[in-house]
Amino acid sequence: MKRNIIYTALTFIFLVSCGKEASTKESEGEIKTEKTEEHDDEAPQSIASLTDEQIKSVGVTLGKIEMKELTSTIKANGALRVPNNNKATITSMYGGIIKTLNVQIGDFVRKGQVIASISNPEYIQLQEQYLTVKSRIAFAEQEYRRQKELFDNDAGAKKNLQSSDAELKTLRTQRSSLQRQLQIMGINPATVNNGNLRSGLVITSPISGTVSNISAQIGSYVDISSPVADVIDNGSLHLDLQVFEKDLPKMKVGQIVHFKLTNNPEIEYDAKIYSIGSSFENESKTISVHCSVTGNKEGLIDGMNITGIVSLDKSTTPAVPNEAIVEADSKYYIFIKTNKKPEEHTEEKGEHADEKQEHGKESKTVNFEKIEIVKGSSDMGYTAITSVNEIPADASVVTKGAFFVNAKLSNSGEHGH
Secondary structure, three states, rough: OOHHHHHHHHHHHHHHHHHHHHHHHHHHHHHHHHHHHOOOOOOOOEEEEEHHHHHHHHEEEEOOEEOOOOOOEEEEEEEEEOOOHEEEEEEEEOOEEEEEOOOOOEEEEOOOOOEEEEEHHHHHHHOOOOOOHHHHHHHHHHHHHHHHHHHOEEEEEEEEHHHHHHHHHHHHHHHHHHHHHHHHOOOOOOOOOOOOOOOEEEEEEEOOOEEEEEEEOOEEOOOOEEEEEEEOOOOEEEEEEEEHHHHHHHHHHEEEEEEEEOOOEEEEEEEEEEEEEEEEEOOOOOOEEEEEEEOOOOOOOOOOEEEEEEEEOOOEEEEEHHHHHHEEEOOOEEEEEOOOOOOHHHHHHHHHHHHHHHHHHOOOOOEEEEEEEEEEEOOOOOEEEEEOOOOOOOOOOEOOOOHHHHHHHHHHHHHHH
């Protein structure tokens, strides 16, 4: 009987204890659920803070929202060209050995500037012939006057007068030919005399431009078929775009073209259409559209390949570099510099304090606000944007490193919860 009473009492105590523990766990669960719901109701963090050290190490750069012609455009490939009348292959009119070479590739030369000198004993022979012909002309003129005087006095035969006249004319023709040859060689015929015979000649540039190639060297033999150097005038550089037939009706003289070098897409150049071709180029089924390069031409060289965008109208739109846009939850955002402060939770404050204590001093921070935008067309490294909310006109936008700023914001948001 006593054993039954003790067993019943122990069972009752055990049931009461279990009931209290279950009640306690339910209460704690409700509290945790309430806390979780409170966190879920908080607005997502939109301000990211970066220290100066982080900005420098990652390479975060700032810029402005620019106005770009990105709407109604045609994309086309092409190449830079210089007209043939602005290129020159420098040769020597006479054969000879290169004695001096006064230019290097990349040098700018002016029209008529001496770029090399050559030597050949044959040059002396040509000057000798010129002096000989001059002397013979002096004698032939005297003989012609004598024969004319005899003929006028019926003392000489007409045949002799005609012979002396023909000889004089032949010598004068030879003199004119030799004079011209000396001038081509760069020798002034009036200065040629027995004590001033030259064995060397100079080679000059026929146009002003930049030396693009040198084919000869000191000691090498050159003649009229051997190029010494090439000169090109890049100031007359123009752009040849290859446009497909379907886009040809949209092309007009006067349209603006923005283009970038295929191997260096960081710099943008401008050109203007001045002529549209009327025939297909080989088998590519494209038509050449000729454009004059305007503005900056630094770094542009004949033959460079380019990618161009033809603006079909004058409409412009706000745009930022492609790197400035980040995607999250199927939406697009940019970051702008702001004076707003990020919201800090109690745990975050404690951890920030520990970080500051570890570093020994407080690091200077810069705040960036995440702004939602709507993407437009993208070309030439820029994307048109439309802001969901108003963006200050002078806002500084993160143009490089936006991905890192977004990652920093995501990490701080997760850490806060």
